Amino acid sequence: MKYTNTYKKVELIISEDLLKRLSSYGIEQFSNEFGGFLMGYYSNNFKTLTITDTVLPKVYQGTPYLFQRSIKGIGGTFEVYYKKQPNQYYIGEWHTHPNGSTAYSHTDKQAMVNITQCATVNITNPILLIISINASEINGFQFYLYDNNELFPFVEST
Numbered sequence: 001m002k003y004t005n006t007y008k009k010v011e012l013i014i015s016e017d018l019l020k021r022l023s024s025y026g027i028e029q030f031s032n033e034f035g036g037f038l039m040g041y042y043s044n045n046f047k048t049l050t051i052t053d054t055v056l057p058k059v060y061q062g063t064p065y066l067f068q069r070s071i072k073g074i075g076g077t078f079e080v081y082y083k084k085q086p087n088q089y090y091i092g093e094w095h096t097h098p099n100g101s102t103a104y105s106h107t108d109k110q111a112m113v114n115i116t117q118c119a120t121v122n123i124t125n126p127i128l129l130i131i132s133i134n135a136s137e138i139n140g141f142q143f144y145l146y147d148n149n150e151l152f153p154f155v156e157s158t
């Protein structure tokens, strides 16, 4: 599946299988929010971003209206991941909105600001994926690209 961000002229590719996998992790935790780290890689010209995988947080707090993941204990997991798959790296975040919309909250946006200000994460345009789910299936999803205090939605490529 392909999506385009007209603001940054970036194309995003994700497999339906991966999206289903993320949704099923979220449905398992329904009616609390759940999420994790998105892994992937950019093409050489930085015009295409392929999302390949997720890493789930070890420490997190999920309520029906909030998801906060910690990077506690995750350093080792990332190290192992990077050794196995040196061409893939952390590119953003995903979380669910149980019975909610795919719009981002103020807290969601602030979390993205914090990521770009984090000294250990060298990333200026992280991706945010919000998946709306109910108790048994996915309602919808939306990808955003963060840049300089704003979140820009992706649209389906034609």
Ligand SMILES: [Zn+2]
Pocket (backbone or CB within 6 Å): 067, 095, 096, 097, 104, 105, 108, 130
């Ligand atoms: Zn949210």
